[in-house]
Amino acid sequence: MLAALLATGCSSGVGAASPAPSPRTSAPVSVSPPPPSPSARPSGSLAERTLAAMSLRDKVAxxxxxxxxxxxxxxxxxENEARYGVGTPAQVVEKFRPGGVILFDWAGNVSGASQVAALxxxxxxxxxxxxxAPLMIGVDQxxxxxxxxxxxxTTFPGASEIGETGKTANARDVARATGEELRDLxxxxxxxxxxxxNINPRNPVIGPRAYGSDPGKVAAMVGAAVDGFHAADVASVAKHFPGHGDTSVDSHTGLPVITHSKTQWRKLDAPPFRTAIAHDVDAIMSAxxxxxxxxxxxxPATLSHRILTGLLREELGFDGVISTDxxxxxxxxxxxxxAEVAVRAVLAGADxxxxxxxxxxxxxxxxxxxxxxxxxxRRIDESVLRxxxxxxxxxxxxxIRTDPGALKSAAHRKVAERVFAVVR
Structure with missing residues (x-):
């Protein structure tokens, strides 16, 4: 039952024992969009120049x-035809120009390594x-x-198993190896x-997806995982803010209510997000x-200005990308x-x-x-610039280079074996 529900939502430096990153020798398979013409090119970063060249419609997209x-x-x-009015994934991207695409096995996106790299x-x-603007391609891995x-x-242990080892190096190593394989795709x-x-044992949606039930230990693991993803040069997303650990309701099918006071939230829920921010996490997902x-x-927090802007932006000082769940x-x-949900999420502070x-x-x-x-x-520009x-x-x-043949390398299998050996 849990696996079926999870199929539709939520889409989250390395220790001395870590192997070096896999070499990427494949030829580039894609090119960046053409830059603005010299006469239209303002000063500033590539992101700022790209924003300046975009229409309002493209910025919203x-x-x-x-x-x-x-x-x-x-x-x-x-399915594309029914939802978007065009048949192929490429036509969907060309028609709507979205900022990103998220891949799912249940959407038929995943059948083989070479296939995913080609997609x-x-x-x-x-x-x-x-x-x-280029397309950001993400996944829930x-x-x-x-x-x-x-x-x-490579089959790596989940967060709860990594948390049981008590070693943050394991969280770093698994995240780094995972990120390297994502880049290969x-x-x-x-x-x-x-x-x-995960402080509620009846939690039907988080459970073993969390590193544990101790805020300090979870925070240390989260910070290490963020470092690991960054070592692989893959963007990481800490989720689900302001905290989804103390609920007995699955937000895929209902609306959970958590009665933590602000003092309790700061003590129980906030530490991993504070640590993720301290480790320069790229994005944070709302709950x-x-x-x-x-x-x-x-x-819900996703639509709450007090939570996304008041707590996440102002109290915790996060200026990266906020994603809705x-x-x-x-x-x-x-x-x-x-329609109104999308508007209210932007007003709340989501990017x-x-x-x-x-x-x-x-x-x-x-x-x-x-x-x-x-x-x-101006509010749209702030999000698009982020x-x-x-x-x-x-x-x-x-x-961007792909190398699907580099997946499941001996070095990555050793990381998995080392961590599984401690758990078992």
Whole structure:
């Protein structure tokens, strides 16, 4: 039951024993989008120049990370046709110009290493043909219970098993090896690590996905994992803010309520996120949970300005990318319609709108909110600049090399064996 529910949501330096990164000798398979013409090129970073060249419509499109159906960029799918009005994943990217795509096995995106590498290459090429900004391709590869790439990649222990070892070097090494294999597939962002402190044994959605139940120990593991992903030059996403560990309700199917006071939150939930921020985590994902003592409005954190802006931005000082959890989950759809949810998430402080159930409706709602003045264009620019800076930092402007034959290397298998040996 749990695995079935997880299939639709949530999409999270190395120790002396760590192997050196696998060499990447493959030829580049994609190119960065053409830069603005010299006469139109303002001063500033590549991210700033790209933003300056974008239309309002393209800036709004950058906020969305979506699902596409199919194994090949150029192969048509009835699911794409029904949802987007075009058949192939490449046509979806060309039509809507989203900021990102997230891959899923249940969307038919994952069947073989060479296939995934070809798909990511084709999607990036479609983005380069259609807009100023490159496409960020991500995946939920937490390892353990949530492993979207299945048998394609090295089987590593999940977070709870790593936490049981008590060694942060294991969290670093597994994250680094995972990140290297994602890069070999053309994937630049992992929606990991889970930063929740699993203090409720009845928790139906986090459980073994967390490093443990002790805030300090979880924080240390999360910081090490962020370091590991960065050593592989892959973007990391700490989730699910402000904390999804103390709930007995699954936000895929309901709206959890957590009654922690602000003092309890600072002691129990916040430490892993503070540590992730201290380790320069690229992004933080919101939770579809209500915490009435942090925000009495009754809105889930994903739609709460007090939580995303007040706590995450202002109290914790995070200036990276804030991503919503999947917007097709029941926990965020109970109070408002799918169009209004997208608008309210932006107003709350979110930068990335993940997996809207109806992309055209959500896109139009955000665009209309900007045109009406409900959301300022300056606010959109702030989010887009964060997204573009992340892409620049992680090399998404290209070229990106893939090397699917490098997966499951001997060095990575040794990392897995070493950690499993301690757990078992």
């Amino acid at each position: 950058q906020l969305f990370t979506i699902v596409v159906w199919g194994q090949k960029a150029g192969a048509a799918s009835k 990511t290459t084709g999607l990036r090429e479609a983005a380069a043909r259609s807009g100023e 937490e390892n353990g219970l949530v492993s979207r790439l299945k048998s394609l990649v 053309g994937i630049s962002l992992d929606f990991a690590p889970v930063a929740d402190v 579809h949970v209500v915490m009435p003592k942090l925000d009495p409005s009754g809105d 999947a917007l097709d989950m029941a926990g965020v759809r109970k109070k408002y319609g799918d 990335v709108l993940l997996m809207p159930p109806n992309l055209p409706k959500a896109y139009d709602a955000v665009l209309d909110a900007v045109k009406s003045g409900r959301i300022s264009e 997204i573009l800076r992340l892409k620049e930092k992680r090399g998404v402007f290209g070229p």
